[in-house]
Amino acid sequence: MELxxxxxxxxxIQRLGANLIAIAPxxxxxxxxxHRRLNLGFDILTDRGLQVAEQFRLVYVLPDYLKTxxxxxxxxxxxxxxxxxxxxxxxxxxxxxxxxVIRSANVNPDYTIRPEPSETVSTLEKLTKxxx
Amino acid sequence: xxxxxxxxxxKAKFESGGPPYNAPKSTIETMHRATEELRRSGLxxxxxxxxxxxxxxxLNSQDGNPISSAGLLAKGPLVIxxxxxxx
Numbered sequence: 001m002e003l004x005x006x007x008x009x010x011x012x013i014q015r016l017g018a019n020l021i022a023i024a025p026x027x028x029x030x031x032x033x034x035h036r037r038l039n040l041g042f043d044i045l046t047d048r049g050l051q052v053a054e055q056f057r058l059v060y061v062l063p064d065y066l067k068t069x070x071x072x073x074x075x076x077x078x079x080x081x082x083x084x085x086x087x088x089x090x091x092x093x094x095x096x097x098x099x100x101v102i103r104s105a106n107v108n109p110d111y112t113i114r115p116e117p118s119e120t121v122s123t124l125e126k127l128t129k130x131x132x
Numbered sequence: 133x134x135x136x137x138x139x140x141x142x143k144a145k146f147e148s149g150g151p152p153y154n155a156p157k158s159t160i161e162t163m164h165r166a167t168e169e170l171r172r173s174g175l176x177x178x179x180x181x182x183x184x185x186x187x188x189x190x191l192n193s194q195d196g197n198p199i200s201s202a203g204l205l206a207k208g209p210l211v212i213x214x215x216x217x218x219x
Binding site: 001002003005006013016017018019020021022023024025026028030031032033034035043044045046047048051052053055056057058060062063065066069073074075077080081088089090091092093094095096097098100101102103104105107108109110111112113114116117118120124127128 | 134135136138139140142143159162163165166167169170171173175176178179180181182183184185186187188189191192193194195196197199201204205206207208209210211212213214215216217218219
């Protein structure tokens with residue numbers, strides 16, 4: 001749902017001279033499948049071993065009881081992510097400026113809450129008006 | 133409809149326990165427990181935040197092409213969204 005919403009906002013993001021990427025720990029073939037299914041105009045990058053998510057300090061280990069539940073659902077994270085550790089990134093959206101500084105950070109431990117793409121667009125608008 | 137409204141609608145449908153998901157009450161409780169524990173752990177407060185320097189990275193795209201943050205940032209600001217996966 002979030003990727004679709006971001007796709008809708010993509011023309012505005014690009015109009016502001018910015019780029020958009022999505023990062024998930026799962027293997028390329030899964031990223032390719034969603035990319036095709038949703039017909040996305042931005043890349044989905046594979047974060048093998050959650051190395052980049054680690055650097056942003058977003059990684060958590062699933063408790064055993066949740067592991068069991070996800071396995072029952074057929075969410076085989078070990079297969080999806082190509083590692084035995086049941087780890088995931090907390091959902092997050094960042095805006096980074098051209099000086100490599102994070103200008104907006106939205107991290108939520110509750111995966112059912114996501115920022116609106118329109119908020120991201122308005123933050124970008126402010127950023128491009130007042131550089132540095 | 134906003135993204136959050138769509139997410140809320142889905143959540144309400146799922147948590148109603150009715151079709152098409154027919155989620156048992158125990159499942160919903162387990163998911164709530166996990167979210168609550170993660171929230172209370174305070175982990176999100178330790179994530180990189182506004183004002184921090186963003187780590188540079190190069191990762192493969194869905195087509196296997198290496199994409200570098202530096203290459204994208206040379207063109208303009210970059211929006212990065214971290215998500216859990218297709219499931």
